[in-house]
Amino acid sequence: xxxxxxxxxxxxxxxxxxxxxxxxxxxxxxxxxxxxxxxxxxxxxxxxxxxxxxxxxxxxxxxxxxxxxxxxxxxxxxxxxxxxxxxxxxxxxxxxxxxxxxxxxxxxxxxxxxxxxxxxx
Amino acid sequence: xxxxxxxxxxxxxxxxxxxxxxxxxxxxxxxxxxxxxxxxxxxxxxxxxxxxxxxxxxxxxxxxxxxxxxxxxxxxxxxxxxxxxxxxxxxxxxxxxxxxxxxxxxxx
Numbered sequence: 437x438x439x440x441x442x443x444x445x446x447x448x449x450x451x452x453x454x455x456x457x458x459x460x461x462x463x464x465x466x467x468x469x470x471x472x473x474x475x476x477x478x479x480x481x482x483x484x485x486x487x488x489x490x491x492x493x494x495x496x497x498x499x500x501x502x503x504x505x506x507x508x509x510x511x512x513x514x515x516x517x518x519x520x521x522x523x524x525x526x527x528x529x530x531x532x533x534x535x536x537x538x539x540x541x542x543x544x545x546x547x548x549x550x551x552x553x554x555x556x557x
Numbered sequence: 558x559x560x561x562x563x564x565x566x567x568x569x570x571x572x573x574x575x576x577x578x579x580x581x582x583x584x585x586x587x588x589x590x591x592x593x594x595x596x597x598x599x600x601x602x603x604x605x606x607x608x609x610x611x612x613x614x615x616x617x618x619x620x621x622x623x624x625x626x627x628x629x630x631x632x633x634x635x636x637x638x639x640x641x642x643x644x645x646x647x648x649x650x651x652x653x654x655x656x657x658x659x660x661x662x663x664x665x
Contacts, residue, residue, distance in 0.1 A: 469652070471654065473654065480643065480656060480657075480658050480659040481592075481600065481643055481645075481656045481659070482656065483653050483654040483655070483656065486652045486653060486654070488652075493652060494652075495651055495652040495653055497653070531599060536602075536605065540649070541647050541648075541649055541652045541653065541654065542588070542647050542649075543588070543590040543602075543605060543645060543646075543647060543654075544590070544592075544600075544602070544645065544654060545602060545605075547599040547600055547601075548599070549599055550599060
């Protein structure tokens, strides 16, 4: 059974930093694209960042480019999101997600439960 | 950036058919996917590759694709179907997921 256990969310001040983690199990972690998707309170789903199975390919939404860094440790089956220079509009529930097709960005098959980030001044 | 457009809300009575549309250029020659999100829960995949149902999803859920518009159809809507529904496709060049804005389905 696929499990994605996301953690690391917290309340921080504007300009602060956080690192989110996602412990994955139940599948061959190293062959799947992983990503982070966020949802602000009362709002829709927003893709944040994706990373290839090897970790060599990454992409970011314009809203976080230059501030967030996605990475993975395939020896530990853990996905990370380093978030710097946090702003109020980064406040959201952040979901760790796994693609449904090995080696591709196609669709989200599995979701973590989400970890809450709150940014305030 | 590509966008997908959904109606903000759809309302139907129990037993009726609900249709939720999703349109946008990003759907051209791409598969579409639909998620159901109930209050306080993570999204759940209900349709993949335009019209396939994952195991455990009731047969009353179906999907269709007509180019730049895709449709999620729920036949014989039940009270438990009340939720937010999101369409999704992918930009394989940008390695990104594209979501519709979401549709709140209300069962009257």
